[in-house]
Amino acid sequence: MGHCVNIRVHDIKDKAITLAGEEQIVDYPTLLAMETSGECRFVRPLDIHLSIAREYDHIRVSGNVATAVGMGCSRCLVETVHDVVSAFTIVYSKDAGLKQDEEEVELAEEDLISVTYEGDEIDFTSEITEQVLLAIPLKPLCREDCRGLCGNCGTDLNVAECGCDRQDVNLKFNALKNFKTEK
Ligand SMILES: [Zn+2]
Ligand SMILES: [Zn+2]
Known part of the structure; x- marks a missing residue:
């Protein structure tokens, strides 16, 4: 063409x-x-x-x-x-x-x-x-299932665990879990 x-x-x-x-x-x-x-x-x-x-x-x-x-x-x-x-x-x-x-x-x-x-x-x-x-x-x-970057330190969580306390994320995850069990 x-x-x-x-x-x-x-x-x-x-x-x-x-x-x-x-x-x-x-x-x-x-x-x-x-x-x-x-x-x-x-x-x-x-x-x-x-x-x-x-x-x-x-x-x-x-x-x-x-x-x-x-x-x-x-x-x-x-x-x-x-x-x-x-x-x-x-x-x-x-x-x-x-x-x-x-x-x-x-x-x-x-x-x-x-x-x-x-x-x-x-x-x-x-x-x-x-x-x-x-x-x-x-x-x-x-x-x-990409885990993305740590919002705190920027570590690629697919590659390594940085050890940061990502409590915000965990709280959200727990809320979601509760929501599911309630159903
Ligand atoms: Zn990715
Ligand atoms: Zn981190």
């Missing part, structure tokens, strides 16, 4: 066309910005597969995107790699400036993403970006 994933509307037929390949993060400004700001690190390019077909008065795109990001654990800060995978269906309608209430209802029922396009070309960059953003974990964990 080229430097951005796009297709000329004229080339879209009833029979589905496939666009597939690897895309570099540098071609996706929003994703690149996340990397620059240190939010996450893309450990491989975007692996994209799009199936594009004309359907009635719109264009249907079924696709998936996969990559992987290295992110600091939200509890202990250690970086781990997370798969980022999304499958989606997007319906592109020509922006004719008409009211499309009826169609929108219909699309909502099918749980599709509805987008309008203008001109002779559809650029998929922003929709692909959005799908990747939705699939990136909000609170990544290195593992489900």
